[in-house]
Amino acid sequence: MDQATNLRQMVEFESQNTYKQNKNRTVESGIKAKGPRVIAVASGKGGVGKTNIVVNLAIACRRAGNRVLIFDADLGLANIDIIFGLNPKYNIENIINGEKDLSQIIVKGPEGVDIIPASSGVQELTQLTEGQKLNLLNEFDMLDRMYDLLLVDTGAGVSSNVIYFNLAAEERMIVVTPEPTSVTDAYAFIKILYFKHGIKNFYLLLNMVNDEKEAKSVYGKFTKVVNRFMNGISIDYAGFIPRDNYLMEAVARRKPVMCAYPEAASCNSFILLADYLSKKGKNPQIDGNIKFFWKRLIAGETDVDNKR
Numbered sequence: 001m002d003q004a005t006n007l008r009q010m011v012e013f014e015s016q017n018t019y020k021q022n023k024n025r026t027v028e029s030g031i032k033a034k035g036p037r038v039i040a041v042a043s044g045k046g047g048v049g050k051t052n053i054v055v056n057l058a059i060a061c062r063r064a065g066n067r068v069l070i071f072d073a074d075l076g077l078a079n080i081d082i083i084f085g086l087n088p089k090y091n092i093e094n095i096i097n098g099e100k101d102l103s104q105i106i107v108k109g110p111e112g113v114d115i116i117p118a119s120s121g122v123q124e125l126t127q128l129t130e131g132q133k134l135n136l137l138n139e140f141d142m143l144d145r146m147y148d149l150l151l152v153d154t155g156a157g158v159s160s161n162v163i164y165f166n167l168a169a170e171e172r173m174i175v176v177t178p179e180p181t182s183v184t185d186a187y188a189f190i191k192i193l194y195f196k197h198g199i200k201n202f203y204l205l206l207n208m209v210n211d212e213k214e215a216k217s218v219y220g221k222f223t224k225v226v227n228r229f230m231n232g233i234s235i236d237y238a239g240f241i242p243r244d245n246y247l248m249e250a251v252a253r254r255k256p257v258m259c260a261y262p263e264a265a266s267c268n269s270f271i272l273l274a275d276y277l278s279k280k281g282k283n284p285q286i287d288g289n290i291k292f293f294w295k296r297l298i299a300g301e302t303d304v305d306n307k308r
């Protein structure tokens, strides 16, 4: 069976399943109604909860009826696999080498969330031959029809790879905790995207906070500084995830907290976050979807100065 046939079968399978799931829904979600959306999840400092947020948000969005794909672009430890309790055999490197096609590397996670596993191959995405680029783009074209949402776990820090993924995505969610170094590192991260690349729109998500009051206080201080130095920037408050022992327990059990402890306080916050993003909807002015994300990434078309 050739690659295109494999993918076509996946598309048909996915759309039938989604139809079954959505049949009884009366309200179309903002994520779904406006086509595929690409959201990068980033942070200045490491260990602030990005991977847990990506995984649990993915499940919340999935439960709301969206077809969700996670791209684990974190070049450090393959965290998504650990949290989902998966052991993927292949990754994107196998596509670049021509050993596997997309349908063979996509891993099926819990509750129908799909994952493209991380690998060192991600780094090579920017250094491909024209032929390799075309092969990849042809494969990734299919993803637009298969998913409503692509969540990208971009890893921490300001390395060129992390910046690159954040430029290729159409929306960016920055995760911060109340810890001062997390806040200053987030500021440094946003500064680079704003001054060097003209990116002006961000979501800020507060993690590991005691309550909403603390979340809003950190958000308030953060935006005050940012607004003073970065003209025309927009930092939207995406809400907060409380510090939650159940989430830590779930990590120890290699399960997303949404599956292991659905009644936990953090789960309610993930549902609220999915709802927030859905209501916020995709910015109609942004010319982006999964296909554009890959195009920008692979073709190196990330010169977005002053466009966003």
Ligand SMILES: Nc1ncnc2c1ncn2[C@@H]1O[C@H](COP(=O)(O)OP(=O)(O)OP(=O)(O)O)[C@@H](O)[C@H]1O
Pocket (backbone or CB within 6 Å): 043, 045, 046, 047, 048, 049, 050, 051, 052, 053, 074, 076, 079, 155, 156, 207, 208, 241, 242, 243, 244, 245, 247, 248, 251, 266
């Ligand atoms: N809301 C929370 N409540 C309690 N603990 C949390 C919460 N979010 C994250 N943690 C803890 O922080 C740890 C790191 O989380 P995670 O791996 O998701 O961070 P990360 O930002 O992806 O890290 P890295 O930068 O290394 O990729 C988790 O293993 C968990 O113990």
Ligand SMILES: [Mg+2]
Pocket (backbone or CB within 6 Å): 050, 051, 052, 074, 079, 153, 155
């Ligand atoms: Mg991580």
